[in-house]
Amino acid sequence: ETGVTQSPTHLIKTRGQQVTLRCSSQSGHNTVSWYQQALGQGPQFIFQYYREEENGRGNFPPRFSGLQFPNYSSELNVNALELDDSALYLCASSALWSLTMGGYTFGSGTRLTVV
Amino acid sequence: QQQVKQSPQSLIVQKGGISIINCAYENTAFDYFPWYQQFPGKGPALLIAIRPDVSEKKEGRFTISFNKSAKQFSLHIMDSQPGDSATYFCAASMEAAGNKLTFGGGTRVLVKP
Numbered sequence: 001e002t003g004v005t006q007s008p009t010h011l012i013k014t015r016g017q018q019v020t021l022r023c024s025s026q027s028g029h030n031t032v033s034w035y036q037q038a039l040g041q042g043p044q045f046i047f048q049y050y051r052e053e054e055n056g057r058g059n060f061p062p063r064f065s066g067l068q069f070p071n072y073s074s075e076l077n078v079n080a081l082e083l084d085d086s087a088l089y090l091c092a093s094s095a096l097w098s099l100t101m102g103g104y105t106f107g108s109g110t111r112l113t114v115v
Numbered sequence: 116q117q118q119v120k121q122s123p124q125s126l127i128v129q130k131g132g133i134s135i136i137n138c139a140y141e142n143t144a145f146d147y148f149p150w151y152q153q154f155p156g157k158g159p160a161l162l163i164a165i166r167p168d169v170s171e172k173k174e175g176r177f178t179i180s181f182n183k184s185a186k187q188f189s190l191h192i193m194d195s196q197p198g199d200s201a202t203y204f205c206a207a208s209m210e211a212a213g214n215k216l217t218f219g220g221g222t223r224v225l226v227k228p
Contacts, residue, residue, distance in 0.1 A: 004158070033215065033216075035216075040221070041220055041221065042119075042121075042204050042206075042218030042219050042220050042221050043159065043204070043216070043218050044218070045215045045216060045217070048213055048215060055213055056212065056213040056215050058215070090158050090159070092158075104161065104216070106158030106159050106160065107158050108156065108157050108158050109157075109158050
């Protein structure tokens with residue numbers, strides 16, 4: 001059991017650029033969620049994927065998009081980066097059956113800085 | 116729109132003391148209330164959780180108290196240790212909304228030796 005792995009750990013981008021963040025789910029987990037955590041705040045739900053389809057989205061604009069692959073790994077893509085997108089992006093995986101029992105495992109996140 | 120409000124923002128407690136963190140929620144459809152612990156440079160890790168049909172749950176030194184009528188719940192950390200120094204988040208979710216987590220703003224706890 002390797003846990004949730006996110007890459008890269010840190011990233012600096014320029015306003016207007018595009019970025020792709022990656023997440024490898026914990027073994028046996030088929031659901032992945034992405035959260036944005038601004039400095040000093042709680043994580044905010046971006047979206048969730050189950051079996052390669054989005055099945056829930058938070059209050060984020062369409063320039064935030066994602067993918068889940070057959071091996072349940074996932075990507076978060078952000079287009080037209082804005083300064084306010086600077087945050088820690090967290091990936092959380094779970095087996096769907098265990099969601100009601102709090103079965104989320106979070107990765108250590110990707111720290112994105114937009115300059 | 117903050118559906119889960121957490122207080123205090125920060126807390127300093129002496130080793131062996133009790134840390135108390137409070138949360139209030141608005142949406143009565145929430146059916147699951149977890150607490151997460153986050154260390155610097157790490158993602159949140161589930162600490163303890165409760166459902167609204169239970170008024171209290173204890174796991175080791177950590178206890179959740181839940182007041183459904185007041186829409187409030189709290190985390191008590193007994194015999195606080197320096198290793199408990201971390202940021203704690205309360206959260207809420209509902210199965211009808213895909214179990215997405217709505218987090219509070221966090222409480223930074225510092226346990227002094």
